[in-house]
Amino acid sequence: MAEENIPKAYDPNAFEKKWYAYWESNGFFHASADDGKTPYSIVIPPPNVTGQLHIGHALDNTLQDILIRWRRMQGYSALWMPGCDHAGIATQARVEEQLRNEGKSRYDLGREKFTERVWEWKEEYGSRIMTQLRTLGSSLDWPRERFTMDEGCSHAVREAFVSLYEDGLIYQGTRITNWCPSCNTALSDIEVEHETEAGNLWHLRYLVEGTESYVEIATTRPETMFGDTGVAVHPDDDRYKALVGKNVILPIVNKPIPVFADAYVDPAFGTGAVKVTPAHDPNDYEMGLRHDLPQVKVIENDGTMSDGIGKYSGMDRYACRKELIKDLEAAGVLIKTEEHEHAVGHCSRCRSTVEPLVSKQWFVRMEALAAPAMEAVRSGRTQFVPARFDKIYMNWLENIRDWCISRQLWWGHRIPAWHCDDCGKTTVAREDPTTCAHCGSDHIRQDEDVLDTWFSSALWPFETMGWPEQAPELEKYYPTATLVTGYDIIFFWVARMMMMGLRFGKDVPFRRVFIHGLVRDSQGRKMSKSLGNGIDPVEVIDKYGADTLRFMLVTGNTPGNDMRFYMERVESARNFANKLWNASRFMLMNLEGYDASIVPDAEDFALSDRWILSRYQKTITGVTENLEKFELGEAARAIYEFIWNEFCDWYIELVKDRLYDKSGDVRSKRTAQYVLAHVLEGTLRLLHPFMPFITEEIWQKVPHEGESIMIASFPVADDSLVDAASESVMTAMMEVIRAIRNMRAEVGATPGHKSPVILYIADNELRGRFVENEDYLVSLASAFPVTIAEPVSETPENATTSVAFGVEIYLPLKGLIDIDKEIARLKAELEKLRDEEKRLGGKLSNESFVAKAPAAVVEKEREKLTAAKEKAQSIEERIGYLGHIGDKESL
Incomplete structure (x- = not known):
């Protein structure tokens, strides 16, 4: 074969795009439902349509591609289902930003025109990450590519919603949710990123009604006090037992609120007495339900203070906090202010601080759906890899709360519910109704909200296979074989797919859940825009x-x-x-x-x-x-x-x-x-x-x-072809060759200059094999002549020696090196090392340096001194050894 068949230099840019185009154009990624082969299927965790390839995507898709290519080569009908998510909040935010640059808002366009504008954006920019996945080499079955708002997925989403509603598992109610004041919508837990921030803990006096005494309350959010409807203490906290059942006076508002006992309270945090604001804190909300407390909303959806709270009405929540602290201090209510670090939730899309708010939303009852999902893992029908993630999955499902699935957006699957203006009832239907199902009125209007993006992605493993129709793909490739995903979305996505798969697919959605970790920077930090430590995989590929x-x-x-x-x-x-x-x-x-x-x-x-x-x-x-x-x-x-x-x-x-x-x-x-x-x-x-x-x-x-x-x-x-005997002999040969190479390097033998080698091998069979393959020693150890013999009592003189794999190795030095020249070289090197020892010793004896330099720098200098001393000692021993040999040769 001619040399030009493969270029001298490895240049991936010369062929990577060529081969991907070849694979895709020849349909090598495509799996056929009627090919008669054993199925193996993976559905891609759908990236956001707004997204671009980041290093986490690169890891996740590389792992999937390895598995799918391996199984395809093994003869399976290997289907890797591609697709992306419509990313409700993120996509709407992108288009609204475009409109702002044009001096418009979505309200100028209206819902229908705005939705058309988003589809236009999707067609223009939405394929970027799919192109980047091709660059990575991902062998996805592209003709099957799905989108969570394509016609098939939309049909599946509607069927799932209506079915759950008919079974009493979807309801509309008023509850506390994560709310983004900038995006102006409720958020799912995964859309909230908690970051530790420096803040304050303000200690306030809440006077006990009818007395001069007070309860000291510590809070990180004083602006919510207008919504306080109680003060909670732990039932076993002796400091407050006498106060349980009494009232305290809410400062500024001057309203009495009850003191009650609840085991949720941590006596060790703050003062052990907690202000309870049911409308603005999820834990307070739960306590409020347990103790029948009113829910008083004092912060509006846009992050401003509500009407009815005096001069603070209409203020931004943080402006209110600043003004309120001044007033509390002036009124003698503020006892002290402490610095305090605490986790603060931020919208993952716009980075605004999330506000827990009570609002009317649509929810899925999770308890009945969670039970089968837990049983499926307990019975081994679905297995986590590694198995330790079972516990995380089970713990979340055991403590699951109802899922808020409505979002106050225009981009997404609009909730198929119509409210009647005449009878006030709601019609939920698979097809758009023209009249109320309860009273027949045509005064009906569709619910304004859209579904949480995670609702449609929870159906992903089977909706992409054609559900609710009995498609050939669904019959062959569902349940899927493997899901590959990060541990950070076990709760939000994996568990929900399990619940929906068992509910609608009638089986688990995947047999194995392969969990991988995150890619962190070289210091172990999570990659983020704020740290500027992210790695662009596309740049690495280029x-x-x-x-x-x-x-x-x-x-x-x-x-x-x-x-x-x-x-x-x-x-x-x-x-x-x-x-x-x-x-x-x-x-x-x-x-x-x-x-x-x-x-x-x-x-x-x-x-x-x-x-x-x-x-x-x-x-x-x-x-x-x-x-x-x-x-x-x-x-x-x-x-x-x-x-x-x-x-x-x-x-x-x-x-x-x-x-x-x-x-x-x-x-x-x-x-x-x-x-x-x-x-x-x-x-x-x-x-x-x-x-x-x-x-x-x-x-x-x-x-x-x-x-x-x-x-x-x-x-x-x-x-x-497995040959243990040949492996053993070859291992011995390799160890001996390495040893000879090291011995030659230690004595400074000229590379390429052959040196006599003597091997003493006790084992007859091994010795015979060495004799048969003596040429390996000649070519790879620069050994010639080679003497292979049984061990003898007298060993060669003036030779350096070693033992490898039970073989005694002797390397005669006569003629191999110029001893006098080598000693002179070693003495020169030793002199340099002594100078380095002196320099480092003087530096470390300088008290000013040791006291002022960073500890790591001082330790590094100490390590250098130790290394120099050890090397000097080794050279001294070498000089002595060579001198001894030289003396013998002169005799």
């Missing part, structure tokens, strides 16, 4: 290639655990790709005269051939077993070790002499070519799920069968 990014993300990755992103690891993955590229190029340059149809006989294989073939079988087994266990990082490591350390660093070096041999031993050369080609081709298939582009590029050049590596078979180990 510079290093998708294969490099993918391999970096998977190596060292363990299920459920966070990983750190280091550019050094990206470089390492790039070096691995280069290593594979160069090894493949070497092989292609040495296949002249090779005939793939000629398979060598067993007796043709040399020790190195039998060894690499055996190691290859074991690598196949190890990789496959690790993939089955979702230990993708371990699988990648095993391939890396085999390709780099065994195939490239050892086998290729061992067969060079046979490939270059001009003696006419064609049989040996062709056997070496066969093993090289066979192992490399199979290893490319083994590596393909991890690094799809480079493996396709090389595979197309090496002897192979088939159109594409991605539809070639995944390697299966041939146990008949």
Whole structure:
């Protein structure tokens, strides 16, 4: 094969886009419901239509792609369902921003025109992340791409809502929810990001009614006090037992409110007495329900103070806080102010501080849905990987609260409920009604709210397969085999898909839930815009290639655990790709005269051939077993070790002499070519799920069968080629070669200069094998002549010695090095080290330096001094040893 068949330099930009276009245009990603194969399916966690590829997406989709490519190569009907989420709040915010730049608002357009504008935005910008997933190499079944507001999903959402409503599991009620004053909508828990912020704890006097005594209340939100309807204490707190059942006077408002006991109160926090504002705190809301307290709303949806609270009415909530603190201090109500750090919820879209507010919303009753979802995990029908995430899942479901599913937006699935202006009742229907189902009036209006985005994504595993119709895809690919997702959305998405899947799909939505961690920066911090520590995967791909990014993300990755992103690891993955590229190029340059149809006989294989073939079988087994266990990082490591350390660093070096041999031993050369080609081709298939582009590029050049590596078979180990005896001998040989190389380096032997080596081997069989393969020592250890014998009582004089794998190794020094010259070099190095010791010692004896320098800097200098002393001692010993040998030689 000609050298130009593979370029000298590895340049992923030269072929990655080419191969993706080839795969997609040939339909290699597509799975057919009637192909007769065993199904294996994954649904993509749908990214937001507003999104762009971030490093978390890159990890999540790399893991999915590895699994789907592996199963496809194993012969499964492998379906990876693509799609994206309509992202109600985020998408509406993008379009509203466009309108603001035009000097308009959505109200200027009206609901219908605004919705049309959002669809236009989606068509123009919504495909960006799908394009980026292609760049990553994601082998999604693109013809099946779904959108949570496409016609099929909309039909499924409506059917699910109406069905749950008819079963009494959806209701409308007034409850407390997360509210974003800027987006002007209720939020789901996952849309609220809690961040620790520096704040204050204000201590206030609440006078006990009819007395001069008071209860000291500590609060982080004094502006909510206008909505206080009680003060709670712990029932076992002796400080307040006498006050339970009495009233305190609410400052400024001068209204009596009751003191009551509730086990929720933490006696150790603040003063142990808590102001209770049921309309503005979720825990206070629950206490209010338990003790029948009024709900007084004092903050409006836009974050301003409500009417009816005097001069504070209409103020922004934070402006009110500032003014109120002044007034409380002037009135003698403020006792003290303490600095206090606490978690504050922010809208994940606009970063506004979330306000817990009581509002009328639509809810799903969760208790009846949660029970089957818990049983499915307990019985093992769905299994978490790692299994420890069972507890997180179960704990959330055991303590689940009803789910607020309505959002005050215009973009999304509009709630299929119509309210009658005449009888006041509500009609929920699968088809748009024209009259009230209760009184027949045509004075009906559709509910203004849309559904939480998570409602439609909870149906994702089966709505994408055609539900509620009995589609062939639903019959074949549901339940899906595996869900791959981060641990941060077990509650919000995984649990809800489980509940809805069991309710409507009549089975669990997935058999395995493979949980991965987050990608953090090199310091272990979560990546965020505020820290400016994010990594753009597209930029990494542009510079290093998708294969490099993918391999970096998977190596060292363990299920459920966070990983750190280091550019050094990206470089390492790039070096691995280069290593594979160069090894493949070497092989292609040495296949002249090779005939793939000629398979060598067993007796043709040399020790190195039998060894690499055996190691290859074991690598196949190890990789496959690790993939089955979702230990993708371990699988990648095993391939890396085999390709780099065994195939490239050892086998290729061992067969060079046979490939270059001009003696006419064609049989040996062709056997070496066969093993090289066979192992490399199979290893490319083994590596393909991890690094799809480079493996396709090389595979197309090496002897192979088939159109594409991605539809070639995944390697299966041939146990008949596992050769423990050859592995043992080869391991011994490699250890001895390493030892000789180290010995030569230690004495400063000139590279390439052959040196005599004497080996004493007690084991007769091992000694015989070493004799048979003496040429390995000559070529890889620069050893000549090589003496291999039984151990004797007298050992060689003036030789450095070592032991490896039970083999005694002697390296005679005479003629190997110029002893006088080496001693002179070592003395010069020793002098430099002594100067360094003196410098560091003086620095560390300087009290001013030790006192003022950072502790880490001082410790680093101490480590340098210790290292210098240890190296100096080693050189002194070496000088003494060489001097002793020199004296002997002069005798």
